[in-house]
Amino acid sequence: xxxxxxxxxxxxxxxxxxxxxxxxxxxxxxxxxxxxxxxxxxxxxxxxxxxxxxxxxxxxxxxxxxxxxxxxxxxxxxxxxxxxxxxxxxxxxxxxxxxxxxxxxxxxxxxxxxxxxxxxxxxxxxxxxxxxxxxxxxxxxxxxxxxxxxxxxxxxxxxxxxxxxxxxxxxxxxxxxxxxxxxxxxxxxxxxxxxxxxxxxxxxxxxxxxxxxxxx
Numbered sequence: 001x002x003x004x005x006x007x008x009x010x011x012x013x014x015x016x017x018x019x020x021x022x023x024x025x026x027x028x029x030x031x032x033x034x035x036x037x038x039x040x041x042x043x044x045x046x047x048x049x050x051x052x053x054x055x056x057x058x059x060x061x062x063x064x065x066x067x068x069x070x071x072x073x074x075x076x077x078x079x080x081x082x083x084x085x086x087x088x089x090x091x092x093x094x095x096x097x098x099x100x101x102x103x104x105x106x107x108x109x110x111x112x113x114x115x116x117x118x119x120x121x122x123x124x125x126x127x128x129x130x131x132x133x134x135x136x137x138x139x140x141x142x143x144x145x146x147x148x149x150x151x152x153x154x155x156x157x158x159x160x161x162x163x164x165x166x167x168x169x170x171x172x173x174x175x176x177x178x179x180x181x182x183x184x185x186x187x188x189x190x191x192x193x194x195x196x197x198x199x200x201x202x203x204x205x206x207x208x209x210x211x212x213x214x215x216x
Contacts, residue, residue, distance in 0.1 A: 039116030
């Protein structure tokens with residue numbers, strides 16, 4: 001999501017630093033994933049945001065039903081893959097756990113899918129559920145570094161059906177386990193390596209905050 005840190009003054013009085021950010025809606029999905037807004041089913045913070053009510057009901061029931069199935073079975077795993085983009089699911093959980101987001105799972109994430117006809121050449125319009133992060137406000141905090149965020153997330157599995165399915169797959173399916181380990185290591189060794197993260201933070205401080213304060 002596009003976002004920019006800004007400094008707010010009211011009647012000349014400094015009011016604080018604010019993050020101006022795009023809102024996660026069907027219009028956002030259309031703009032970024034080229035799925036017509038009328039065909040977007042969107043769940044946000046474990047509540048239906050866009051689309052027919054039965055879409056959320058079916059999604060929750062699917063997660064509950066498949067958590068109880070033989071998750072070691074290749075056939076069952078394929079059925080889950082046909083309904084949920086598992087790489088997207090793993091990337092959500094790997095990133096949130098790695099950066100130690102306290103206000104998650106069950107909050108600050110969403111899932112969407114195309115409920116219309118498939119769009120040729122658009123991988124996001126294949127009808128599978130994909131996952132999206134809303135914010136990382138309660139992450140990367142020094143007070144959180146000693147917390148085992150993996151177990152913390154596991155203990156919150158009852159908050160959302162997809163979290164239960166994720167951990168059930170992780171416990172019982174070797175293919176899913178290997179995918180998770182590989183993606184998690186990618187975050188540790190490449191996506192969130194200190195040199196890359198520090199460069200991004202430095203640019204944000206210099207380009208956004210300092211520049212905005214100077215302009216004000």
